[in-house]
Amino acid sequence: MQWIEISIVCERVATDEVTTLFDDYADNGIIEEDIDDQPNLIKLTLYAAPSLDTDMIKIDLEKRLTEANIDIKSIEAHILDESTWLNSWQQYIEPTEILPNIVIKPAWQDYDNVDNKTIIEIDSDISFGTGSHETTKTCAELLKDYSVSMELDKVTCLDIGTGTGVLLLVAAQLGIKHLVGIDIEEYAANQAKINCANNKVHAEIICGDLDCDFNGKANLILANLTVDPLKILLPQIGRKLEDNGILIISGIIDDRYDEIMPYINKHWHIIEERVAGPWHTFALEKL
Incomplete structure (x- = not known):
């Protein structure tokens, strides 16, 4: 199989903004690379299906x-075979x-x-979600901090x-004993199921829409997304969170901080904000 590499x-x-524009093509995730001696620049690479032109x-x-x-x-595009594609992104992923x-x-x-140390092993044919990104780490930190005072055997984490x-x-x-994951992408939901099974973790994984396909409520909700889906989902999430629950959101970059704040302030009280690099992560509770 071949892939189209676009950088x-x-x-x-x-x-x-750029990664959002990539959504139609980035079926295998996006690689982010620093540019030597140019800290204000970044190289973004995606791999699209070869059936496209x-x-x-x-x-x-x-x-x-x-x-x-x-x-x-710059923008470049060319064809790669599968073995080259695998080596192209897997080389950037290290234990974290x-x-x-x-x-x-x-x-x-x-x-x-x-x-x-406790090892969580992730196998993935998509090039994200291995825990190294600032947003994933800060979500994990807040998850740890806010779960410590909860009765973990009674907590649902979504x-x-x-x-x-x-x-x-x-x-x-x-x-935390009761775990639920939801993703609109079938390949992502399947990957989450595989990784949970490989790590002997029982979790309910749903491929579908939050509003329609998750009918329960959770004490802890995680939403490490980007600004555009957060703007849509923040009102829905409020209906899925227990009254005394905690929502942790991330994926908010400096340049879009002011854009998301009205959506947060309309329905949510900010308990805590953490910043890692250009990324902002919030712990929220319902107003």
């Missing part, structure tokens, strides 16, 4: 970027200590566990946009 170099502050994808993305007034430094003594280890990487299920697996290690 764009743009301003770092435009990361969120390389030139047409490039033209379409250029058009979208222009309409969104996003300045890019997401919380003290809890390590996320990609299945294709070795890890010398000399300190006897992870919206669960991806590879990393945050659910962290929640399991923190002692």
Whole structure:
């Protein structure tokens, strides 16, 4: 099988907007790479299905970027075979200590566990969700802090946009017994099921829509997404959260901070905000 590799170099502050524009094509996630000696720039790479036309994808993305007034430094597209594709993104994923003594280890990487840390192993054919991103780590930190005072055997933790299920697996290690993950993408839901099974964690994984397909309520809700889906989901999430529950959201980049704040302030009280790099993570409660 072959893949179309598309790489764009743009301003770092435009990361969120560019990755949103990629949504139609980024079936296998997006790689983010720093540019040497240019900290304000970032290289974003996605892999699209080979059934599409390389030139047409490039033209379409250029058009979208222009309409969104996003300045890019370069855009390139070419064909890769599957083995090259796998090596292209897996090489960037390393074991990550997401919380003290809890390590996320990609299945294709070795890890010398000399300190006897808890290992969560993630196998993925999609290039995200291995716990290294700032938003994932800060979500995990807040999850740990706010779950510690709860009766964990009675807590339901819901992870919206669960991806590879990393945050659910962290929640399991923190002692939370009732775990639910939901994702609109079938491949992501299937990957979360595989990773939960491989780590011997029981979780309900739903492929579907939050409003229609999750009928219960949760004490802890995680939504590590981006600004656009958060704007849509924040009112829905309020109906799914227990009255004394905690919502943890992330995926909010500096450049879109002011845009999301009215949606947060309309329905939510900010308990805590944490910043890691250009990313903001919030612990919220209902007004």
